Amino acid sequence: MKTDSQAIYADLKEKLMNARFGPGEKLKPAALQGEYGCSANTVRDILLRLTKVGLVEFEMQRGFRAQYTSPDKRNDVTRFRTMLEQEGATLSMKLGGISWEADLSAAHHKLSHLEREFERSGDLAEQPENMKLWTNAEWSFHDTLISRCGSPMLRETYENVYGQFRQQMVAQERDFGRSYFSAIIAEHQTILDAALSRNVEACRQAIHDHLKRNYVDTKPLEEVV
């Protein structure tokens, strides 16, 4: 397999996000080297870069690991994602214009189309190719939601956290059956409606409700305090 480092980066990132490496699994450059037909140092270089987006853990003198998983970690990542998405969406609602509404509607349209198909026949979601379509559409919708926040740093951080969120949740091997899609169709719709009507509080609530299923062993922070 002959590939340049961009492709190796993309491939490793994809595998990380889809839990093709177990949580906390050691990532040894020397071992991955063969897989990609490059030197161990090239792999090291790439893993160092994946560290920046939070998918890989690095510790001096003891190498790399796929991000570990735990209930606390999952709670943390969903709580932080919720916070960033709420802030980003709130700012977008204040700053975004017609073009934002158009972009968001378009992203939602694509997403809900897919989700309704998956709801109709659960088998479709079995195919990795279809899941990848949904995955992209879901990302696109949430990214568009915060796209007019006016803060590149918030947006970039959100992107990284979204990736880590997916990494954590895919590792959980949840059931993506028909009922899952029924639920999230409604949730995405609620977020869209609140956003388009510029109802800040409703939108924050809808984002929270969309993500709250991912809290484990405890309640979301806002309910705890």
Next chain:
Amino acid sequence: MKTDSQAIYADLKEKLMNARFGPGEKLKPAALQGEYGCSANTVRDILLRLTKVGLVEFEMQRGFRAQYTSPDKRNDVTRFRTMLEQEGATLSMKLGGISWEADLSAAHHKLSHLEREFERSGDLAEQPENMKLWTNAEWSFHDTLISRCGSPMLRETYENVYGQFRQQMVAQERDFGRSYFSAIIAEHQTILDAALSRNVEACRQAIHDHLKRNYVDTKPLEEVV
């Protein structure tokens, strides 16, 4: 100069945060190699790691640069820092107990002691050694403020953003004279009082007021919208 990579990392980080490299300045492993008596690849490795904390920019096939600066960038970093600190402080006020109050009081005590000395005789702040003391005390106060937020990710992100904030602002070469310290003494006090009295809105406002001098060419977002 013979040092291990930990020391090189620390030294480069310190230089970056104190604007010893100009904004956007190219960081060439081959050039820095001599400075540290190690190979160019070791420097590359370290720069890749500094990328994770946002002090260094990396672009494929075109190397590393110290983070660039611009009014937009400075606005973004202070806006994002404000947001994270407000959230972190709010959560700490809800979750933190007596030990948090004690830690925060202690951190503030050290900080205000230094600041009053600097206020009394402006010359003290000229010495780099003294500024480093203040720098550490300031960080400690703000970190303690959010320390009970219950979210490791929020805290780690805040740490990175705080570092970038410092990098941006030090590059501005602002005047750290007596009047500067007079102003921030009051601001830190206001934050402390609001935090200890668990007055969420007052604390958010105090954090905002503390950072608002750093907005340039535009008003802080909350005032724009």
Next chain:
DNA sequence: TTTGTCAAAAATTTTGAAATTTTCGATTTT
């Protein structure tokens, strides 16, 4: 059984050089 030691094995980091890509300036073309 537990703890400690120590050498072998495995893994990580560092190196110096080769391969590749980008940058820069001079020259040519439009």
Next chain:
DNA sequence: AAAATCGAAAATTTCAAAATTTTTGACAAA
């Protein structure tokens, strides 16, 4: 003059091996 071309120089990436550090497992001591 402006834009395109081309080759040399500079910078970046990749490599394979050497140096260093950590981990492992066997054996000894408490």
